[in-house]
Structures are given as C-alpha cells and as structure tokens.
Amino acid sequence: MEHHRRLYRTLRLIRVVEEEVARVYPTDVIKSPVHLSIGQEFIAAGVCDALEPRDHVSITYRGHAAYIAKGGDLNAMIAEMYGKKTGCCQGRGGSMHLIDMKAGVIGASAVVGTSIPVATGFALAARRRRTGGVVVCFIGDGATEEGCFAESLNFAALHRLPILFVCENNGYAIHEPLAKRWATDRLCERVATYGIPARRIGDGSVFTVRDAALEAVAAMRDGGGPAFLEILCCRWREHVGPNEDFDQGYRSADEKTPWAERDEVARLAARLPPAEVAAIETDILATVSAAFAFAEASPFPVTGDLHDHVHA
Amino acid sequence: MEHHRRLYRTLRLIRVVEEEVARVYPTDVIKSPVHLSIGQEFIAAGVCDALEPRDHVSITYRGHAAYIAKGGDLNAMIAEMYGKKTGCCQGRGGSMHLIDMKAGVIGASAVVGTSIPVATGFALAARRRRTGGVVVCFIGDGATEEGCFAESLNFAALHRLPILFVCENNGYAIHEPLAKRWATDRLCERVATYGIPARRIGDGSVFTVRDAALEAVAAMRDGGGPAFLEILCCRWREHVGPNEDFDQGYRSADEKTPWAERDEVARLAARLPPAEVAAIETDILATVSAAFAFAEASPFPVTGDLHDHVHA
Amino acid sequence: MTMSTLEPGSASAGRLLRYVDALREAFAQEMERDESVFVFGLDVDDHKSIQGSTAGLLQRFGPERVFTTPLSEDAMTGVAIGAAMAGMRPVHVHIRMDFLLLCMNQLVNIAAKARYMYGGTVKVPLVVRSMVGKSWGQGAQHSQGLHSMFMHVPGLKVVAPSNAHDAKGCMIAAIRDDNPVIVMEHRLLYPTEAYVPETAYEVLPGKARVVAPGGDATLVGISHMVVECLRARELLAEVGISAEVIDPIWLSPLDIATIVESARRTRRLVVADTGWTACGAGAEIVAAVLEQLGPEGGIAVKRIGFAPTTCPPSPPLEAAFYPNPGTVAAAVHALVRPKDAAWTPDPERAKLAHQVQFRGPF
C-alpha cells in the first residue's frame, strides 16, 4: 500500500513539525502567534493526497498542516515563522500568511473566512484557462458563519467551478462552542441546497477523507461543479500558542479522549512494518531539524527592505 | 368579511398612490428615483394585516406598499418624495428611505440587503424588552444573495428572535433574472436548515399571504423564533421609474399575463358590493389627492437646515 | 455638450468622444489585446450596460468574459482578487462607489496587502470600477466619493479621471497595472466630450496635469471638480484673479511635486474635492504640500468639498451640500483678497451646464 506509507509520512511530518514548533516556542525564536493543527492533521493529509501539482489549496492561519501536505517548502515555512528573509513571505507574512505559489499553496488570511472567495476566484481562473486543475479551500467551522461563505457557495455552484470546500469542524472558534454560534448543525444539508454535493465525515479516518476527496476531485475534473466536506475533528492544543488548555474550564479533556485513542498518526504507524516506520522517522527528523537549522541560520530582513513589494 | 374589505382598501390605496406617483412623475415634482410596487401590493397588504401597532416592519427602497400597509403617514411619504420639509425624513431621505417610527416603519436602505440585520436588531430589542412585538423584514430575491442575509438568519434562529422574513420574489434584480444569480431555487429549503419554518407561496393570493403571516406571527408571540416566507410575484413596471419595460428585450410581457389576470385589486373589488367599492374609491381618491396636495403645498427645507440632524 | 479639457493638437489627438464611450473603447481594446482581461459585476451585461459603458462587450467577447453576478459584492471582490492572483486581469464593476463599503475587507485586508504580505510572490492586477452619483435624489447612499479611504491604504492605487481622454488612458493604464487600482468615475462626466485618440494609450500615474495656467492661486480639482474649477476660474478672471487649475488625475500615487511647484509660485492653495474634507484628499494635498515647502511655508490654504453632513436629496439642501463653481470661486477670492469684502459670483452664472441638464432616472 504505497499510499498508506505516503499518508503516514505526511501525517508524521506534520506532527513532528508542529511538536517542534511547540517545543521551541517558549524560547521566542518564533516571531508570530502560532495556531497548531495537532490532532487535525488527518484532514489536510487525506485531502491533499488526492491532489496534483496543478491543483491549488487555500489554507487558513491554522494552515501548517495543509501547507506541508500540499508540498509547501518546509524550510521557507519555518524561516517565515522565525521572521527571516528566507521565509516564504520574506518575513512579511508570519505564521498566519503562509504561501507557496510554486507548490500551489495560495496563501492564508488572518481575517477568518476571507480566503473563501479568493479561493473561489482561483477556481474561476482554472475553469477559464481550462487548466484541468481544481482548488481546495480549507476553512474552520467558524468561517462558515461569515456571509462570504454563503456568497461564495452560491457563486461557485452557479458557475460550476472546480472547488472543494473542506470544513475542519473542531467544534470551537477560539473558546466558543458551536452551540453558541450555530442555530443548528445542519450545515451539509444547507450546502446541498445550492446543488453542491455535501458530506459529513465523523470517523476521523484519513482514508475516509482521502476517498471522499478523490471522488469529489474526479467529478470536478470531469467538469462537475463544487463539492463540500465537513470533517469533524478535535483541536488538541489551545487556540493560539503551544500548550494544551483543558484546564481553562471552557472544555473538558474528555473531548479529546476518543480522538487521542484513534490518533491517525499512531494508527497508521502500527499498520506499517516497524523498520519502515523507523526509516521514515529518521528521514523526517533530519528534514525537520534541517528546516529549523535553516531558519535559525538565515538572516533577518534589513530595515532597507521595508518598502519592497508594496507594489508589483 | 371585515378583513376582506380592509384588505381591499389597503390594496387599492397602494395601487392608487403608485399610479398617481407614476402619473405625476414626468412633471419632475418628485425629486427622487421611484421603485414602484405595482403588482406586488398583495404581499405587503397581506402580511401587514397580521400585525399590530407595537410591531415593526423593515422595508426596502421598493417600500411604498409596505409603508402604506403598516399605516405609515401618507402625507409625509408623498412630501418626502417631493423633497419637502414636511416629508417623513424632512427631505433628507427621498423615496428610498421612507420611515415612520410612530407607525412602526423602521426605515429602508438603498444598499440592497443591508436592512436585514438592522431589522434583526429590532427583533433582539423586542425580545429583550419583552414588548410582545414582532418584526417583519421585507426583502427582494436579490437581497438573499448578500452575505448578511445568511448571517442574520443564523443569528435570529440562534436567539429565537421574533422576526418574520418576507422575500418578495419577483424573479429579477433590476434586469437580471434568477437564473443568472441563484445556483438553485431551493431557498426555502435552505432557510429551513437554520431551524426556521419556511414556506413558499406561489398562488398570488392576498389571503394565503395573510394566513401564513398570521400563523407565523402567532407562533412568535408565543415565544417561537423566526419564520420565513418566499412569495412569488411579478413587478409590472420597470425597476426604477414609472413605465412598463416589456419592450426592453430582457423579459416578455407574457410573464405579466397570469399575474394581471388574477390581479388581487380587481379580484377583491369584484367580491365586494359595488356600492362599497365605490365608497372606498371615493375615500381613497380624496386621501390620495389630499396627500399630493399637501406635498405640493409644503415648503422645501431651506439651506440653513442642511446641518441639522448630523448628530442627535 | 462639449467639455473638452484637451484640445486637438494633431491628427493623433483623435475624435471628440464622450467619457462613457471612451471607457467602453478602453475595455474593448484591452479585451481584444489580452485574453486574460474580463469585465464582471452586477448588470454589466444587461441592455442598460452600466450607462452604456459596457455596451457591446457581451456580444463581442461572450458571457465567459462579460458577466453579471449575484448581489454579493464582498465575495465577488474576493473572487476578483483570486482570479487576479491566478493570472487573470479582472475589471470588477460597481455602479455606485457607495457599494465598495461592502468590499472594504477584501480590498484593504487582501487586495492591498497580498503582494506585500506574501513577500512579493503574487501580483493582484485588479481593476475596481466605481461611479460617484450626484444630484437628483441620489441621496445618502448613492452619492459618496470614498477615494480618500483608499488613498489611505498602502498597496492600492487610486485614479479619478475628469475627462474622456483620461478616462480611456487611465482605464487602460489601470488594466495593465499589476496592482489593484480603484477607478473613481463620475456619473455627471459620462456625457462630457473630449478629444480621444483611437489607438490604445496609457495615462500613467506620476504626472498631474496643469489644466489651465494662473498666477494668483493654485486650484486643485478632483474628478468632476476639475470641470467646476475651470468654470470657477472663468468667474475669477472676470474680477481680475488668475487661478491655475491642476488635475492630479491619479490620487495614489499622487504627483505632489507639480502641485508644490505651483503653490510655491502662487502662495495660495485651494483643493476642491468630490468628497468630504475631513481626512480627505484635500487634507492630504494640503499637508503634503506644506511638509514639502518646509519652513518657507506661509501659504494660505483652503479645502472645499461635500458639506460635513450626509447627502440630502431635497434640492435646496443638495445645492448647499455640494461645492460649485460659485463657492469655489468665492473661496479663492477670499484667499487672494483677504481684506476685501466676501465676493460670490451670481449663482445663475455659476451653474454648470451638464449639472443643470441631468435628471433621473438613475
């Protein structure tokens, strides 16, 4: 199972990167807020496994996982978080605005939801230029409350654009649970009224996610319109920052338990030959420590760079 | 049938006002654009018949019908369109911004859709102050495409606010048909996913509309949350201005035919004793000509008034 | 009527063309030249075609490149930005500038910042067309000139052509620009004519135009106010005051040097704007000129614009709300002859031809 190995590698790579980010964070080398995706990696890994280089993904400020899964440059990502000139935004974006146009990662906004129409615009361009490419737009559950989500769904469906919206429903926007934000949880049903095939995935399986993405993407390449996936998940860490926050009173550690028990990283590891897991681990550790070393060694931008890139 | 007579009077009053507006329009006494509701009167008449003085209605720039149906001051409305100091906005609003807070008409915006959340705020206040009042928010089909519509539905449903959204679906936004704007016509189904009872009325009957509004309003007064009505209708005149526009090529006169055949104004007249119809007519003509005379005779604001009301 | 600020200098000066037709020609020529240009926005493809400014484009370029949208200004702006980042050149059309308030987040938080915050790895070659409505009951929400909000934001360019020649040249420059450009058109300028070359040309940022020379005062007019300033200049000439009229054309980046040079000479600076004055384009011009003049300063300054109220539709209020050639001339007079009694030209003579003609519907 080649794709099993590939998925595991991606999952594990993301996990190791995120844990390293969390580890170094208190030393203040990272010059941005960080929104970790630990626990949610299976979504980005599963979805991006269905994509090709000509495809695009739109990510969020909680975008490390999808950036990595789509093949974004890891060195440039870590350097960006360190505020270095070699960062993917030359230190002008920070961790909330990762981009790698070469890898098809089209950027992230720190204003929740606002990347949804931008991603839709990429899909419009893909359709117009007949590239055969598709766009995946990752969003959180909170982003679906913004008006531009409804506006974008309608437009994407009206023009039958090749875009897959993936909602990572971790049940919270910062510390506010769905019950305080959603009148009902009939999100997929709502999206379906636009004529968009919509499916909810609750089993936490990277394979289920991958299969659903493959199916949706295949239909789009055949000229089908948009599709929608709502994928339940759990955010293991605090909203922003490196720590757990189950002691803060707004949610209980029980919420994590079932997710931790079926952690995809561990589950996939257990199904691969130990030697292979070990080899992957060695490789990943080398890659990750090289990336942090690269970031560390890279120079900061200098004052004189400030005015670059205001205009093209 | 007291309410039959009452409904007829309202329908006929609106029709006569609108036709008089259209008649005088070319003489340039009206100092604003006008968006006539001829053909759509049955919606405002039917819905507002279900309301009490403590209730509020939020109208649109195509709001003459609902303003009148809710009991807005006719003299002040015509004077406003004439740009006079005695207008309901003292000449500061024009035909697109009618308001009569005493009658519970809470104003209109010329930026489509933007009155939806404002109306929702009135419903929040009604709930908080336990007035027992409800709010009706009239909108066009185009307004449902704005993000704030989805945002407002979610919030109203989440807080179970006493607000009835009434969508007057005349099939067009200016000259653009639904097919160029809506991915599907499953609007009611979509609204229902918020847990909001939603119903589509296609028979053009003022009684059907009234019954649906009565039912919705009764539920709200009992503490129920929001409700939604999509009411199909036909705009008999051009988008803005006094004329018909079936010769413009974007829609055919056939669209109007079935609606004209079952015109509620004529239909209700035919079901009342002719003497009663005549008496109502006399009364209405007197009312309307008095309103136009009032507007005509009223003074314009003076230059020195310009800076009033910038701040409270 | 003819309102030509640019006289025919040679055969290449072109034909007399209306502002609206000049815009249309710009779209047609650029769409012909570059496949990636497309024009979309509410009602661009109906029979009224945005007052005629997009007429014929649908027939010529088809519905993939000329299309209306749902009423979703916010998302449609994002769509335009995404398409632009992906290599297209969208022209997104709004029939009122007031509606841009629905898209401020996309314009300011995304379009203006994308290139910078993504470290130069993307371009956003986006044109946002918007029209300022004026008079005849446009009222509170159909009348605003919001250019100063966009001038405030690094990463956006802003242009406000005042005549048919610049309408075409600026629009072509905007379409070819690799950055987001907010184009502020003015409804009252649509029927005005100027000499417009037939071939494509660009009126680029960086050069304001001295529209008419003068020695007593520098009068900067923005958009439609250029026309009213020229009329004010005529009125002032009758009382022996010579005003130099400057059209900045591009508001961001702004050619402040041309204005500084003039103001240094005339010692008096009046800016007449089609918007409110507080934190407006006039404030920017006055402050920038004075910073540049440095300690030599000592020039008299005045900003003119909308009254600090919401725009009222009632005619007498509306007349007081807007500056006009008479109020502009009076302001210049007050600066030039501060010791004289205030002077106001005969209101009848101060009226502007195209202003008087315009009547609804929209």
Place this chain on the structure above:
Amino acid sequence: MTMSTLEPGSASAGRLLRYVDALREAFAQEMERDESVFVFGLDVDDHKSIQGSTAGLLQRFGPERVFTTPLSEDAMTGVAIGAAMAGMRPVHVHIRMDFLLLCMNQLVNIAAKARYMYGGTVKVPLVVRSMVGKSWGQGAQHSQGLHSMFMHVPGLKVVAPSNAHDAKGCMIAAIRDDNPVIVMEHRLLYPTEAYVPETAYEVLPGKARVVAPGGDATLVGISHMVVECLRARELLAEVGISAEVIDPIWLSPLDIATIVESARRTRRLVVADTGWTACGAGAEIVAAVLEQLGPEGGIAVKRIGFAPTTCPPSPPLEAAFYPNPGTVAAAVHALVRPKDAAWTPDPERAKLAHQVQFRGPF
C-alpha cells in the same frame, strides 16, 4: 509599570488603575446604571474576556446582556444598529480594529447616516469598541489603526483614549452619547496605569488635553503615540528643545482650537499617529490648523505614522514600520533646528518600557 499622564490632584483623583480595568469599570458602572446597555461581540464572555476588559460582566449581568456572537461582523453590526434604533445601548466589541473593515457598510452607510437620512426621527446610540494590535507578529491584518476612515464620515464620532483615566471617562461618555461612537483602544496601553476616579464620569468630546507644556514645537500624539511623544519630549529636553504634547482624545469631533493655539505659539506642528499618514488624522490636523491660522501661516509641519507599507511581522521590518520616541524626537529636532545636522537619540534610550515587555500570545 506605571504610566500616569494624570497626576493625583485630590482625593477624588482616584486610584491607580490599569487601562483594561478602567474599561471594565466603565462597562460595569454603565450597565448597572442603565438596563438598556449591553455588551456583545465575539468572545466577550469567554475566560479570556477580551484581555480582561469584559471580565466578570457575564457573571454580574447575565447572558442576555453579555454574549458572544457567530463570526458575522457585518450582520452583528447591523443588529447593534437596529437594537440602538429601538432604544437599546449596545456596546459591540471587536478584538481587532482590522475587523471593522467587514462592517464598513453598516457603520458608514447605516449607522452614520440613519439619524440624518431619517430626518432626525431616530437615534443610534451605539458604541463600537475596537483594539489596535501592535508588535510581536501581529502583522498585516491585526495591526491597523483605521480611525481616519471613520473621521472622514459625518455622523460618526471617534475617540482614542491614551490612558486609563480617559479610557473610563471616554467609554462612559460614548455609552451615554446618542450617536454611534467608534472607540479605538490600543493593546499596548492595556497594562498602563493612571489615576482613575471610582465614580462614573465622562470625558466628553470638545476638549483636547495639553499633556505637557513646551514652547519650541507642538507635538500631537494619537492614542498610544501620546505615550511615545512624552518619551520623545524627554529626549528632546536633553538637547534643549521644549515640546508641548497634546492629546486630542476625541478625534471626531476634534478640538482643533487647542492645537491651533499651541501651534500659533510654537510655529511648529508635528502629529504622530498610530496609523498611515496619507489622508490620515495627521493630514486633517495639519490642514485644519493651517486653514485656521490663515495667511499668517508660515509654520513648519510634519506628519509621522506607520510607514506606507503593510505591517510586516519580522522584527527588524516592524521596528522600521512603526514610529517611536526616537523617530518622533528626530522629526521635531529637524523642524526646530533645520540647519543643524540631523539628530537621532540613542536607540536604546528611545525604547519604550511597555513596548519592550510585550510578547505573545495575542
């Protein structure tokens, strides 16, 4: 740390209180006084309670008067406006001023205009709280001071308290005001302390405060920049330059008379802003002062603010992006001693205490 711009004058001068606690006290006292006041917005009711500024309100006033919302800034602003028109007094909270770009339509097209366009028949007693983020990676979309956009619009009031005393007094004044008020808070000011009376009081529009006297230059600081101007004043004093520091407090309506009086005396005006300068608050102040000084003009002026770029998170770029006491002092020095060589204070000494301390997370 203590950063008191208001010394205790008497017993009624109150206790030393942090800016954040002064805000919280304002809400508690006004909610106690007036049933119609309620506080809502994303995350006002969680355990972090907007950096503590709404802490305890939920427990005391209950979830009907203190509640979070869906992520729907646009509609929630409309809801606040409607509730205000219906007689409530909403305080709508945004943890970043940048998010107001999502609500511009409601704020500018409805809130600012409702009273006027409805002929005085309604009031909109709405408070919009928003916070400017600064430093430590806030970056492009979590750092903007957008007050000048709101100053541009008639019908809105704008206030930017720079210390705990004014934070409480302005917030109470804003809540009691019958008009929409945009309150611009600053994240870096939250821990700063001043003497704050225990009872409720209002710091009303109409009166700027001369925070520190001086004769060589007038230095106007906005929001957080007041603190940096005071530090710049100390640095300048060391080289024999005496700067008068003025805090306008309310930006709209603006007390320009106090600034004019000072500038007339010092002949030099520097405005240091926590925002971009183009069409900014500084442009407004400079232009308004010069209009009022009239032909006597002849004062030297300078605006200081964000660099004309998007805000970059990388520390060296961020340091160059923001004005600081050193750059402010250098600018004043250049105006006061134009013939001297440029002077910049030792960067170490120019650092601001609370600036250095702040580190994430948000």
